[in-house]
Amino acid sequence: MIRRVLVSLVIFASILVLPYWVYVPILFVGAVLFSFFWEGILLVFFVHVVHGSEVTVLPLLVSPLALSLLIVLVLLLPIRESLRSYV
Amino acid sequence: MKRIVILLVIFISGAVVFPFLDALVISTISPVWKAENVIIRSLRKGVALFDSKKSLVEENIALKEKLSSLETEILFLSMGRVQENTLLELVGRKARSDTVIATVLTRPPQTPYDVLIIDAGSNESLTVGSEVSLPEGPILGVISEVFPKSAKVRLFSASGEETNAVLERNNVPVTLVGTGGGNFRMTLPREIAIEKGDRILSPNIASRPLATVGEISVRPTDAFQEVLAKSPTNIFSLRFVFITP
Numbered sequence: 189m190i191r192r193v194l195v196s197l198v199i200f201a202s203i204l205v206l207p208y209w210v211y212v213p214i215l216f217v218g219a220v221l222f223s224f225f226w227e228g229i230l231l232v233f234f235v236h237v238v239h240g241s242e243v244t245v246l247p248l249l250v251s252p253l254a255l256s257l258l259i260v261l262v263l264l265l266p267i268r269e270s271l272r273s274y275v
Numbered sequence: 276m277k278r279i280v281i282l283l284v285i286f287i288s289g290a291v292v293f294p295f296l297d298a299l300v301i302s303t304i305s306p307v308w309k310a311e312n313v314i315i316r317s318l319r320k321g322v323a324l325f326d327s328k329k330s331l332v333e334e335n336i337a338l339k340e341k342l343s344s345l346e347t348e349i350l351f352l353s354m355g356r357v358q359e360n361t362l363l364e365l366v367g368r369k370a371r372s373d374t375v376i377a378t379v380l381t382r383p384p385q386t387p388y389d390v391l392i393i394d395a396g397s398n399e400s401l402t403v404g405s406e407v408s409l410p411e412g413p414i415l416g417v418i419s420e421v422f423p424k425s426a427k428v429r430l431f432s433a434s435g436e437e438t439n440a441v442l443e444r445n446n447v448p449v450t451l452v453g454t455g456g457g458n459f460r461m462t463l464p465r466e467i468a469i470e471k472g473d474r475i476l477s478p479n480i481a482s483r484p485l486a487t488v489g490e491i492s493v494r495p496t497d498a499f500q501e502v503l504a505k506s507p508t509n510i511f512s513l514r515f516v517f518i519t520p
């Protein structure tokens with residue numbers, strides 16, 4: 189749990205001061221490493237608010253990055269379940 | 276299934292709530308970026324004292340930036356700024372001089388899109404649509420969002436952004452399409468003469484440089500040629516910009 193909070197804080201700080209090619213991969217790595225990484229969605233929306241533009245994929249002002257992370261998280265849920273059953 | 280629903284609820288809530296928080300978030304974070312700029316500059320100076328080789332490298336980089344800036348200025352001056360102003364005065368269209376100077380707080384690659392955040396906002400009479408340019412003259416983009424003490428600038432090179440322009444060589448109107456990272460793309464009929472280094476200007480009366488032609492690709496079977504152009508400056512190292520309210 190502490191590790192999860194720490195990683196979220198690191199990503200948050202990276203969004204503020206580091207290039208996108210640092211924090212975007214970390215976000216996706218976080219999504220793979222931690223189960224049900226819902227904080228990632230909030231962090232991606234934070235990216236969109238801080239650095240975002242009018243780049244959207246839906247009329248709901250959804251950033252492509254946020255949508256990609258949601259898809260990754262949803263796809264990872266059944267994969268994680270399957271992996272656990274064999275451990 | 277329950278977790279998927281929770282993710283969707285978080286996603287939809289974020290999509291609805293976060294756009295209303297941008298003014299608050301950017302006002303809160305701006306001091307962090309200002310402090311970051313100051314700290315980075317101080318660190319660079321501090322390290323230079325202990326590392327002569329590194330200081331030489333930095334000096335080299337600074338000189339290159341200066342050279343790039345001067346080249347851009349020469350590019351702009353070559354159009355005959357004085358002559359242009361005289362002509363504008365003759366036709367009763369004086370060049371505006373009420374510009375605001377702003378420091379760039381964040382720039383690509385910190386921002387994933389070609390967006391800048393500057394430290395001037397509605398308190399300095401900036402409005403959405405105000406033109407943002409380099410101190411040397413070339414125009415970079417327009418203000419897309421304004422907050423009291425800061426503003427977001429959408430560069431013309433932002434992905435998918437379409438900008439009307441004029442090819443200087445033969446005065447052909449073209450549409451520049453931003454591809455990110457300070458780059459542009461445009462498609463022209465292959466009969467139009469164009470060469471590497473040609474300038475692409477804004478279509479208004481001031482005709483300010485928007486981009487310079489980088490690469491041209493045309494296949495013998497194609498009726499069109501694809502032209503790649505780049506911004507007249509390095510957008511990754513922007514420090515100051517001028518805004519015309």
